Amino acid sequence: MAVIEKNLPSAETERPIGFGRLKRKEDARFIRGQGRYLDDLRLPGMVYGQVLRSPYAHAKILSVDTTRALAHPGVAAVVTAKDLETLGLAWMPTISYDTQAVLAGDKVRFQGQEIAFVIAVDEYTANDALELIDVEYEPLPAVVNARKALDPGAPLIRDDKIGQRDNLASPTWEAGDKAATDRVFAEADVVAVRDIIYPRCHPAPMETCGMVADFNPNTGQLDIYNGNQAPHAHRTVYAQVAGLPEHYIRIMCQDIGGGFGGKVPVYPGYVCAIAGSIVAGVPVKWIEDRTGNLTADSFARDYIMHSEMCSKNGKITGLRVDVIADHGAFDSTAQPTKFPAGFFHIVCGSYDLQASHVKVKAVYTNKAPGGVAYRCSFRITEAVYLVERMVDALAIDGGVDPVDLRMRSFIQASQFPYETTTGWTYDSGDYAKTMRVAMDIAGYEDLRREQAEKLANGELMGIGVAFFTEGVGAGPRKHMDILGLAMNDGADLRVHPSGKAVVSLSAQTQGQGHETTFAQIVAEELGIPPEDVEVRHGDTDKSPYGLGTYGSRSTPVSGAAVAVVTRKVRDKARLIAATMLETRPEDLAWEKGRWFVRGDTSKGAPIENIAEYAYSGRSMPAGLEGGLDAQVIYDPPNLTYPYGAYIAVVDIDPGTGYVHCRRMIAVDDCGVRINPMVVDGQIHGGLAEGLGIALMEVITFDEEGNCLNSSFMDYLIPTALECPDWELGETVTPCPHHPLGAKGVGESPNVGSVPCIANAVIDALWRGRGVRHMDIPCLPARVWAAMQGRAEPPQ
Amino acid sequence: MQVSINVNGEMYSRDVEPRLLLLHFIRETIELHGTHWGCDTSNCGACVVLMDGKPIKSCTTLAVMADGHEVTTVEGLEIDGVLDPIQQGFHEQHALQCGFCTPGMLMTTRALLNENPDPTEHEIRTAISGAICRCTGYKNIVSAVRWAAEHEMAAK
Numbered sequence: 018m019a020v021i022e023k024n025l026p027s028a029e030t031e032r033p034i035g036f037g038r039l040k041r042k043e044d045a046r047f048i049r050g051q052g053r054y055l056d057d058l059r060l061p062g063m064v065y066g067q068v069l070r071s072p073y074a075h076a077k078i079l080s081v082d083t084t085r086a087l088a089h090p091g092v093a094a095v096v097t098a099k100d101l102e103t104l105g106l107a108w109m110p111t112i113s114y115d116t117q118a119v120l121a122g123d124k125v126r127f128q129g130q131e132i133a134f135v136i137a138v139d140e141y142t143a144n145d146a147l148e149l150i151d152v153e154y155e156p157l158p159a160v161v162n163a164r165k166a167l168d169p170g171a172p173l174i175r176d177d178k179i180g181q182r183d184n185l186a187s188p189t190w191e192a193g194d195k196a197a198t199d200r201v202f203a204e205a206d207v208v209a210v211r212d213i214i215y216p217r218c219h220p221a222p223m224e225t226c227g228m229v230a231d232f233n234p235n236t237g238q239l240d241i242y243n244g245n246q247a248p249h250a251h252r253t254v255y256a257q258v259a260g261l262p263e264h265y266i267r268i269m270c271q272d273i274g275g276g277f278g279g280k281v282p283v284y285p286g287y288v289c290a291i292a293g294s295i296v297a298g299v300p301v302k303w304i305e306d307r308t309g310n311l312t313a314d315s316f317a318r319d320y321i322m323h324s325e326m327c328s329k330n331g332k333i334t335g336l337r338v339d340v341i342a343d344h345g346a347f348d349s350t351a352q353p354t355k356f357p358a359g360f361f362h363i364v365c366g367s368y369d370l371q372a373s374h375v376k377v378k379a380v381y382t383n384k385a386p387g388g389v390a391y392r393c394s395f396r397i398t399e400a401v402y403l404v405e406r407m408v409d410a411l412a413i414d415g416g417v418d419p420v421d422l423r424m425r426s427f428i429q430a431s432q433f434p435y436e437t438t439t440g441w442t443y444d445s446g447d448y449a450k451t452m453r454v455a456m457d458i459a460g461y462e463d464l465r466r467e468q469a470e471k472l473a474n475g476e477l478m479g480i481g482v483a484f485f486t487e488g489v490g491a492g493p494r495k496h497m498d499i500l501g502l503a504m505n506d507g508a509d510l511r512v513h514p515s516g517k518a519v520v521s522l523s524a525q526t527q528g529q530g531h532e533t534t535f536a537q538i539v540a541e542e543l544g545i546p547p548e549d550v551e552v553r554h555g556d557t558d559k560s561p562y563g564l565g566t567y568g569s570r571s572t573p574v575s576g577a578a579v580a581v582v583t584r585k586v587r588d589k590a591r592l593i594a595a596t597m598l599e600t601r602p603e604d605l606a607w608e609k610g611r612w613f614v615r616g617d618t619s620k621g622a623p624i625e626n627i628a629e630y631a632y633s634g635r636s637m638p639a640g641l642e643g644g645l646d647a648q649v650i651y652d653p654p655n656l657t658y659p660y661g662a663y664i665a666v667v668d669i670d671p672g673t674g675y676v677h678c679r680r681m682i683a684v685d686d687c688g689v690r691i692n693p694m695v696v697d698g699q700i701h702g703g704l705a706e707g708l709g710i711a712l713m714e715v716i717t718f719d720e721e722g723n724c725l726n727s728s729f730m731d732y733l734i735p736t737a738l739e740c741p742d743w744e745l746g747e748t749v750t751p752c753p754h755h756p757l758g759a760k761g762v763g764e765s766p767n768v769g770s771v772p773c774i775a776n777a778v779i780d781a782l783w784r785g786r787g788v789r790h791m792d793i794p795c796l797p798a799r800v801w802a803a804m805q806g807r808a809e810p811p812q
Numbered sequence: 813m814q815v816s817i818n819v820n821g822e823m824y825s826r827d828v829e830p831r832l833l834l835l836h837f838i839r840e841t842i843e844l845h846g847t848h849w850g851c852d853t854s855n856c857g858a859c860v861v862l863m864d865g866k867p868i869k870s871c872t873t874l875a876v877m878a879d880g881h882e883v884t885t886v887e888g889l890e891i892d893g894v895l896d897p898i899q900q901g902f903h904e905q906h907a908l909q910c911g912f913c914t915p916g917m918l919m920t921t922r923a924l925l926n927e928n929p930d931p932t933e934h935e936i937r938t939a940i941s942g943a944i945c946r947c948t949g950y951k952n953i954v955s956a957v958r959w960a961a962e963h964e965m966a967a968k
Contacts (some may be wrong), residue, residue: 040903047911048899050846050886054912057845139840141829223850223858223912223946274848274912275946307851528910528947698906701949729855729944737937737950 074722
């Protein structure tokens with residue numbers, strides 16, 4: 018059986034279409050077990066590194082003795098903080114302008130913190146040697162609760178920072194208008210108040226983090242193989258941290274087994290692998306184990322949100338939020354640095370508020386550093402969770418239907434572009450229309466009737482609604498950057514003499530199907546079959562600079578770059594076609610795949626002939642270079658604002674508190690869809706992750722700072738049995754400023770489904786047991802406690 | 813210890829440490845990289861292979877336990893350039909994204925169809941509940957198994 022189908026021509030034209038449900042090019046290797054993941058790489062002379070981690074959350078390190086480990090057969094080296102100090106690599110900067118210990122020197126600040134790095138002939142030997150390193154600790158009191166970390170007597174965590182006298186990781190940041198918000202609240206007729214916790218969770222991609230570092234001492238060249246979501250940004254960071262020339266560093270990302278935000282940061286293990294290769298003079302491979310993954314890197318969320326929302330005459334009018342953000346022991350939260358709390362202040366949601374005010378302060382605790390945006394645009398997920406939980410709280414407190422309250426409060430289609438009370442400019446939307454599509458698919462009125470009947474029989478059924486607006490596709494260089502790097506992306510398109518094309522991207526797929534989707538964009542814009550377009554990415558030596566793939570930014574930024582670069586090539590082709598056809602460029606018209614003379618469709622030049630001409634010995638138009646290629650760096654004029662209406666139906670076992678998610682309806686408007694099959698797949702996956710976060714995924718700690726969810730035995734990820742048969746719908750409102758009208762979708766289903774499912778659970782508990790709030794995850798024991806009137810925070 | 817393991821129809825005799833996991837025998841000793849490691853605790857199913865036709869987690873099986881047995885990995889599904897219907901079904905139904913769990917899912921569902929050529933949705937979901945996919949939300953995996961089941965039944 019053949020694996021790569023051709024993209025069929027549309028009915029109207031013999032030319033192939035670009036957009037559509039094209040099956041993926043990348044599948045051919047994956048279904049044969051021929052993906053090229055990091056751990057599959059073998060280099061001559063390669064040795065293996067493993068990390069020794071701290072068993073304590075907070076302790077002084079009195080001594081680290083590596084003698085026995087070094088004597089173990091097969092051990093090449095043991096790197097400690099002292100060794101890194103001589104290389105100037107003991108500490109590294111974080112993505113949020115904090116510092117983080119690569120290996121702990123005199124103190125550990127979270128359980129699982131990196132203490133030593135063993136290099137040995139194989140993985141088994143390296144693990145054996147970890148047990149032969151003798152570390153003497155003096156345990157200190159730990160603080161894992163962000164509120165307690167603010168107590169005057171709390172143990173000081175960051176005593177390494179000069180002048181640091183408390184556990185505040187940032188000054189309080191504010192957005193919105195406090196006085197105006199206070200006035201709106203004073204005039205309101207319903208005010209809902211809730212303390213809402215979005216607990217710590219983890220992206221947990223199936224492939225953990227890792228690196229193969231290959232430093233050549235003779236040439237100074239550092240080759241890095243590493244599945245990360247932003248290879249160009251990583252190279253710049255390594256150049257800055259290690260003081261190596263940037264053009265001697267080459268990062269090669271091969272296939273990546275999922276990222277979900279967890280492969281954005283630079284982790285200590287990476288720096289250890291690089292240092293190890295510099296010290297050992299051979300390639301060093303480090304593959305993180307699952308416990309290291311769950312306990313030491315890439316946690317997400319951990320926001321404590323005191324929230325107030327008010328309404329007047331049945332319409333939402335104001336929002337007031339005070340957040341404590343738990344950043345763990347080192348502040349390495351992923352965010353565009355011009356916004357200290359990321360995009361949290363998009364918290365006004367999809368509603369035409371009169372005023373809002375948001376305050377956020379960040380706190381150090383004895384927990385793993387972070388946090389990353391787990392399928393999320395820089396804290397938008399927390400913002401959407403908050404606002405959608407609060408709308409439901411307001412509906413409960415005001416005694417109205419949650420859909421009616423949303424419908425009355427939506428920003429109207431005629432109001433776009435719409436400026437929010439915290440300064441965002443939403444691009445386009447018709448929210449009420451999308452909400453109605455979701456209600457039709459769900460059969461909303463029938464569901465409410467069924468719910469009433471079940472309640473009368475003592476059964477607990479919940480219907481949850483959420484409507485989200487996301488800002489994705491970061492972002493305009495005038496507004497945001499990461500570590501001073503503009504959040505732009507490049508594209509480089511080369512059309513070969515035969516008319517076949519290669520497009521190089523700075524976006525970095527982790528499963529999103531870029532090799533197919535981006536070929537479709539070139540195909541659509543150039544009118545050649547997508548199978549004639551090869552997509553290259555992941556090698557910093559062979560792709561243009563850009564900030565990578567996270568925050569749903571591939572299609573909004575890189576997709577736009579590819580469209581623009583293809584149009585540039587098309588414009589050049591027009592000039593060449595005019596010479597070929599002995600006419601003026603302005604007399605030519607474009608149809609997919611060729612330029613032709615206006616008024617005489619028989620006279621034209623297809624792209625493949627133009628390409629052949631461009632590389633031939635024939636004369637080019639005056640002032641034009643030979644060849645058919647172009648390069649762009651795309652700076653988006655604004656974020657894009659996808660949105661969606663989600664409805665969940667749950668049944669709760671009154672005896673056990675077990676929540677069964679029976680139905681999940683997701684109607685997304687992500688603008689124009691390039692490959693609807695890939696879009697649907699993204700939505701399915703995000704819904705499963707959202708269901709996990711709402712019902713079971715959580716990272717918690719005991720009082721001593723022991724992580725209680727350090728393996729998949731305890732960090733529960735939904736299986737096929739917990740997931741319902743997702744029901745999708747769509748509306749299409751094109752983005753006015755994106756060249757293709759696309760908005761991005763990867764994170765939407767995670768953002769929308771968490772509040773939706775939480776609202777469904779609370780809807781059941783409110784109607785059946787009078788419960789007005791509980792925090793996620795809605796694990797059976799926690800739901801049962803809430804049913805007894807003892808809703809507890811997750812830690 | 814000396815072991816002889818038949819992998820995808822080929823006999824491999826090697827001297828291995830008693831503690832060597834079958835997963836590492838497959839990945840490191842005979843260098844078939846299609847079988848993946850994901851969790852250490854037998855929860856994720858990325859490492860599933862067939863031993864004498866039954867799906868097992870190779871990360872919690874010692875290589876010595878496979879001595880004298882027949883193991884099939886993802887590399888053994890395609891025969892003479894012809895894909896197994898389950899491989900084709902995954903492609904047709906977009907049942908994979910990052911591809912990391914895919915080999916384990918393919919082996920798990922191949923075993924299901926060998927036992928039960930016409931599984932219901934619930935039977936499919938139960939069969940793959942020992943394997944985690946972080947990308948697809950499982951819906952298209954269920955469709956892929958049905959696609960393969962229907963094509964296999966039609967071919968008979």
